[in-house]
Amino acid sequence: MSATHQTVQAQAFSEATLARFAREVAKYPAEQKQSAVMACLAIVQQEQGWVSPEAEKGVADYLGMPPIAVHEVTTFYNMYNQKPVGKFKLNVCTNLPCTLRDGGKALQYLEQKLGIHMGETTADGLFTLQQSECLGACADSPVMLVNDRHMCSFMSHDKLDQLIDGLKAAEGKV
Numbered sequence: 001m002s003a004t005h006q007t008v009q010a011q012a013f014s015e016a017t018l019a020r021f022a023r024e025v026a027k028y029p030a031e032q033k034q035s036a037v038m039a040c041l042a043i044v045q046q047e048q049g050w051v052s053p054e055a056e057k058g059v060a061d062y063l064g065m066p067p068i069a070v071h072e073v074t075t076f077y078n079m080y081n082q083k084p085v086g087k088f089k090l091n092v093c094t095n096l097p098c099t100l101r102d103g104g105k106a107l108q109y110l111e112q113k114l115g116i117h118m119g120e121t122t123a124d125g126l127f128t129l130q131q132s133e134c135l136g137a138c139a140d141s142p143v144m145l146v147n148d149r150h151m152c153s154f155m156s157h158d159k160l161d162q163l164i165d166g167l168k169a170a171e172g173k174v
């Protein structure tokens with residue numbers, strides 16, 4: 001067990017959150033309730049925007065799992081945010097096939113346009129820029145995911161401008 005998790009206090013979840021956890025756990029046999037770990041972490045992130053060490057510990061306690069086992073899930077899947085992120089999380093694929101087809105250039109262009117480095121969040125809290133592993137759409141490179149759900153393909157500099165400017169306009173930040 002990591003030192004971090006030994007010292008962390010488990011988060012106490014609201015009744016509403018616990019009810020959502022219970023609905024996920026009910027989908028599995030009682031002795032396999034740990035199978036609901038991904039769903040419980042997704043609920044935490046949906047409600048809090050990220051999965052803190054305290055929340056990981058709370059989920060671990062709820063499911064009867066070692067905290068490190070929950071931490072392994074959180075860190076394996078990059079859809080789980082391990083720190084607070086901006087309103088729009090942009091994940092640009094830089095795996096090899098995409099890198100050979102301008103994935104790295106798309107990431108660099110976004111770094112310049114947003115004035116942040118990969119892994120950072122803009123000062124206005126609007127955008128977080130991250131790399132991602134293969135998104136399963138290598139032929140459409142450069143590709144990116146917005147908020148873990150919306151896939152954007154063939155992201156030329158023009159299309160990146162349209163995306164960022166459109167999101168800013170939607171938030172009244174232009």
Ligand code: FES
Pocket residue numbers: 093094095096097098099133134135136137138139141143
């Ligand atoms: S390598 Fe980028 S989508 Fe597959």
